[in-house]
Amino acid sequence: MLKIKNLYASVDGQEILKGINLEIKPGEVHAIMGPNGSGKSTLANVLAGKQEYEVTAGEVTFLGENLLDKAPETRAKDGLFLSFQYPVEIPGVPMANFIKTAVNEHRVHRGEKELTAGQFLKLMREKMELVEMKTKLTNRSVNEGFSGGEKKKNEIFQMAMLEPKLAILDETDSGLDIDALRTVANGVNALKSPETSSIVITHYQRLLDYIVPDFVHILYHGKIVKTAGKELALELEEKGYDWIKSEKGN
């Protein structure tokens, strides 16, 4: 699904990612943990193709193709989805129109017909139910005036609408109460299949109780410094990151 080889990336001339190696196979769930500022969001943004992040070395293939050559919208339509840590607001653009445009762009890309209004509404209702999203949110402007929790639910709703092959969830759990967390996790799990994979970026074990990872990686100072099974998350929860820091002498 995704192969990252020796990836280096900078922003404003400052090197943030310093040689990331990671392979994700279909059906796998990978958790990435690590202290603030270690480069988790940077990795997510680089994969999604955000312009200000400059890849200085390394290779990434997604579904066997070179990912880094592609425009961000092409990566998205190829099946890469990013649930943003901080979803942006777009005033005046109704959520329903926004996601309809997105869904149809995806369909056209796959050589399918655009959805009719009726088909779209049906799909939207179904997916909103999945994340227990209130109807009125889709009539409002994209993320405008949404609470923190509503924004995160909205990300998962969009993911459900777009049915990506690889979903990157960047701290989708932060700011959620336990009920919302469960809803979001259920939404994510409902979309799981042997053909789809996800990268779950989080600080907390609690999300991983619901979305059980096959691997847990610790990202620290732009490098993956430790990889293990789901028990690593528990260990981190217990001991914090200090032992990593001292182990790495920084």
Added chain:
Amino acid sequence: MERKVEMEEQNKLLNDVTQADYKYGFVTDIETDIIEKGLNEDIIRLISKKKGEPEFMLNFRLAAFKKWEKMEMPDWAYLKIPPIDLQSISYYAAPKKQPKYESLDEVDPELLDTFNKLGIPVEEQKHLAGVAVDVVMDSVSVKTTFKETLAEKGIIFCSFSEAVKEHPELVKKYLGKAVPVSDNYFAALNSAVFSDGSFCYIPKGVRCPMELSTYFRINAANTGQFERTLIVADDDSYVSYLEGCTAPMRDENQLHAAVVEIITMDRAEVKYSTVQNWYPGNKEGVGGIYNFVTKRGVCRGVSSKISWTQVETGSAITWKYPSCILLGDNSVGEFNSVALTNNFQQADTGSKMIHIGKNTKSTIISKGISAGRSDNSYRGLVKVMPGAKNSRNFSQCDSLLLNDTCGAHTFPYIDVRNKSSIVEHEATTSKIGEDQIFYCNQRGIDTETAIGMIVNGYAKEVLNKLPMEFAVEAQKLLQLSLEGSVG
């Protein structure tokens, strides 16, 4: 010398072709009547004579011309205006009624592409591009139906020339009452030489049963360089009027100086919407129309209302300040504007609200969008006279910048002369967010579409005030006008 011969031959050829068309009966009445270039009193008399106008019209024109001669072109706007030689213009050319093409296949494919992107129906595309209209789909009969419906209600809606002939008493009563001939340089020029335009009268107690846009779009093409519109709404009447077109409008005349006057009597309401998409010049800033427009409404009657809604995407230079004079007590003025400039376009536009009557209210919503190397200015005046007790104004002027090379400027003037009135002004300037664009990209939406969406979202408050069918077209228009502006 050789060139001259060549030209003559071309002209002859052209003539032959037109004559041939004539033979097939496309048009029964081709006038190719153009008077010599230049502007002086004799020319004014000649125009009036050619149009067969009554004396009061000639006097109106002459009075305007006398004022104009003593006026100077205004230079206070935030515009760089190249010199315009007004003596090199011919001020009278009988309208050409000749269809330019026989079928859409002959029309510039790029133009058709734009029509399609705007969602303009095929029959209307033909009309706009100057293609002969099918006999089957007879737009004349559609027009006749409109005319009958309007006539039943006593509504007068016709060309200005027709109004001068058929309803001279109304024209005489209201012409120049909102925009006096001496109002400004361009208004005076228009008053002296205006070619034609539209006249609309809604009688007492009548609600016009249709958007006059529908009629207008089928009716009006080649409205000319100096257009004149007069709309009068008598007591307790209502009309929604739409001028202009989302389709790109080209014209060999560089200077356009139109005048629009609106007068509302007691409790009458006029909703006036414009979409202006004159040729803006090419990407290097060469060519394009200079648009100097004077639009003013007078709320003469008590509790009357005038609202201006405009979407401006065209012209190389736009100079335009639709205004309301709130004379009647409790009268209401509104100005809603989206002005988009791209490449080397310049726009200086805004509104004036003059409060004279008691309890008068006005609202100004201006949304500027600048891209390319363009300059976009809002200029507004809110004036509250001593007698306009308890009056209110709210102005909101937002500017959206699409890059670092364009400019947005705001020039609000506020003059309040009594203590019981409240005037509020809010202004914001923002740059389109990279993060917003990336968010859209990440959902599979390309940057151009994303910018279109974001800009439309930004302008939504104003677009919502347009008649439904035009709101949709205007949305597409904003998107189209920004094509290639990304980055």
